[in-house]
Amino acid sequence: MLSINEIKQPIAADIDVFEERFKASMRSSVPLLDRITHYIVKRKGKQIRPMFVFFSASLCGGINEATHRGAALVELLHTATLVHDDVVDNSYQRRGFFSINALWKNKIAVLVGDYLLSKGLLLSIDNGDFALLKIVSEAVKQMSEGELLQMEKARRMDIGEPVYYDVIRQKTASLIAACCACGAASAGADDATIEKMRLFGEKIGIAFQIKDDMFDFGTDDVGKPLGIDIKEKKVTLPLIYALNNCAADEKKHIINLVKNHNDDLEKIGVIISFVNRTGGLQYAETQMKKYRDEAFEILNSFPDGSARQGLEQLVRYTTERNK
Template sequence: MSLDTAAVKPHEALGAMLETEMAAVDRLIHERMVSENAPRIPEITAHLVDAGGKRLRPMLTLASAKLCGYDGPYHVHLAATVEFIHTATLLHDDVVDESDKRRGRPTANLLWDNKSSVLVGDYLFARAFQLMVEPGSLRVLEILSNASATIAEGEVLQLTASRNLATNEDVYLKVIRGKTAALFSAATESGAVIADAQPEHITALRAYGDALGIAFQIVDDLLDYGGSTSATGKNIGDDFRERKLTLPVIKAVAQADDQERAFWRRVIEIGKQGDDDLEHACHLLAKHNTLEETRVEALDWATKAKSALAPLPATDIKDVLIDLADFVVARVS
């Protein structure tokens, strides 16, 4: 049985191992998302926080801390911090992308408005910084604050690069390392740091989070051209309609003839799209085998994630983290 169809999936197994800690994280999130003066803040936050997401990033923080032998209370604060940062970026992303669906539900900007989504996202970033200070670790503060800056940098880079046919795979990697992998690696690294882990273990968990996040985003981009709405929680073809140059398209553009390049320029750079253009784009991706090439890259990053864990001691949590890397790419493997 594949991990994708297993009765108990790795993130569910990890959640069971961390049930007590995750309950504490949820309590802390709900305590800190309250605002006495602006009731719209908890309304919008709850719309995302309670939408049934996997809570993968906070679980990675807790798992890394426990894997490194931590028995204090502050991994809960760091996990809540990571979830607040993630939720804030989702609110901002949906405004920038003009999205109308997130996790299978209408986006906050659709239900409320863009201004509310942006301002509540700002509030959650502020809450995240309040939380990350409480453990009293300058190193943890450095990791998470740097990640926040890197995420914003990645999103701005995507704005300038995603509609430019000159964007290559190196730039794409910078974008996804910023907007997605930075928070994965900060989650795993901060958990290890709060546990005062050995330097090689901190490095290993940081590398694991980075590779896992890259694999995660490549799979997400791949499924936009070949997945299902139920699998992705968003509309299929959203990246195409939003004129995002993701890896399958970048690979196709690199192999395009003059006629194909003119098509990509019209639909991506100029933004003039017709009813049949998504179908034609998928035809070009199939012609140049770029979906398969992208799938192979996702699998390679998942392998890197698993290999990064080699220095860490053998434990049940380590085994589940290895399975998690396989699970992230199970939908395309």
């Protein structure tokens, strides 16, 4: 599998320009805010979402100024949701560094998230990118609904596969779908092509989240603490499958552990062992590959070239990564 730096080579120049513009888009005349946004930029991730925007635009007509604004819009709103998520989850780390709420407390973190959200909205409004704004705003709405749906179901442990897919389609896949749709729209693609790219991104987003959920039950050092979803009472696909394929008394016992002993490391180990023994990880991997292959079918309907190859490599990276 290629590294993320190797994958981005065809659009490396555009990513470099994007990073400078993204940094500039976050600047503020308020010293505290400027210090915090500088901290965020210094600890940026792999830029996978902007890469989906740029490769999708390249596939559908070509990268232009609107593409750069679309990538910045996506990243601003995504960053805002991450800052807010850390407050909601009482999380004090993000990508191995202290989160904004850990360093500057919840009130400031919420305000910083609001600031980033407003910067994204103004970036689109000031440039008349209303189509891009509509695409991304719809994704943010779905992300909020997905998070609330998961919280509601987690309280009662009332979640099966259909609900699980509804949650991850909204929580995770909607934003990657928006990235691909934004890229296509920025390049001037027609509505049918934009929808095709949105669906491509949605399938990748679902595969991406299933892969992420599998890490919770792995046995290797994958960069994500084992059992973190169990501690948060998140019922994910490996556990759903295992619960649906065991004896009734064992199912009752495991549900009791998740609901009442989810902070006990020994009990978490029992749950992880149960999921592995019952085939939950293997089933999840099969489903992840199904969605990935469906995405490839959509991608293969486009002409071959560096953009299509770049998207294929990016898809493989997101579904074959080990962290």
